Amino acid sequence: MPKLLLKFNAAVIKEVAMDTASISIGRKPDNDIVIDNPAISSHHCKLTREGGGYYVEDLESTNGTFVNEKRIKKSGLHHNDIVGVAKHAVVFLNEAELTADAAAPAEVKPVSAEKTGWLRVLRGVVDVAEHELKGLSTYIGKSDRVQVQIKGSGLFGSAPEVAASVHRKTEGYILVAVADGYPVVNGVKVTGPVVLKEGDMIDFGSTTMMFELREPS
Numbered sequence: 001m002p003k004l005l006l007k008f009n010a011a012v013i014k015e016v017a018m019d020t021a022s023i024s025i026g027r028k029p030d031n032d033i034v035i036d037n038p039a040i041s042s043h044h045c046k047l048t049r050e051g052g053g054y055y056v057e058d059l060e061s062t063n064g065t066f067v068n069e070k071r072i073k074k075s076g077l078h079h080n081d082i083v084g085v086a087k088h089a090v091v092f093l094n095e096a097e098l099t100a101d102a103a104a105p106a107e108v109k110p111v112s113a114e115k116t117g118w119l120r121v122l123r124g125v126v127d128v129a130e131h132e133l134k135g136l137s138t139y140i141g142k143s144d145r146v147q148v149q150i151k152g153s154g155l156f157g158s159a160p161e162v163a164a165s166v167h168r169k170t171e172g173y174i175l176v177a178v179a180d181g182y183p184v185v186n187g188v189k190v191t192g193p194v195v196l197k198e199g200d201m202i203d204f205g206s207t208t209m210m211f212e213l214r215e216p217s
Helices: 096-102
Strands: 003-008 011-017 022-026 045-050 053-058 065-067 070-072 074-077 081-085 088-093 116-123 130-132 137-141 164-169 172-177 183-185 193-195 201-204 207-214
Touching (some): 045 081, 053 065, 172 183
Antiparallel strands (some): 003 011, 003 088, 053 074, 081 088, 116 207, 137 164, 172 193, 183 201, 201 207
16 A cells, blocks of 8 residues: 655655545645645645556645656656655655566566666765665655755756656666756766666766666675
């Protein structure tokens, strides 16, 4: 069963099981998740289960609803996606996606399914030198809400809050540029998706990473 983590800054302040078809978020007490903050609308957004998928929909809120830093009207949700409402974040966790991926028939699994993708930092100031791409989706940027954080370049440390994402698909690991032209793969600016290959060099401003495939430990 999926669950939601309501966070303020880095602290988890509430955990909610998504055991109903719809969960509403807003400032008024009749919401399933109540956030007492003037920046939150009375009925800000709702998360729904439709068919076999999960979605978040903005309810014409004043300050908007965001998924992984991008403003949306309605968007599908996947494991580790981050719904932003004002200064709060709701992390959508659905580990069933990982189970389904692992249980897929061998003939439709990617060549890289037996190996795990890693990003190894070669240049730049970062907190962690290596990142295992464990989930179906991994987000990269300056925001403290992403899984792989980069430091901005220049005097003011400029960098996109979310620069790119890496998704594990049947065809392999796909890098998707969230900030078009900011990620550079093997010297080429990326706009949209690109399939990553072993040894690809990825530049995010002043940070350089290498994509690797490793046997599971």
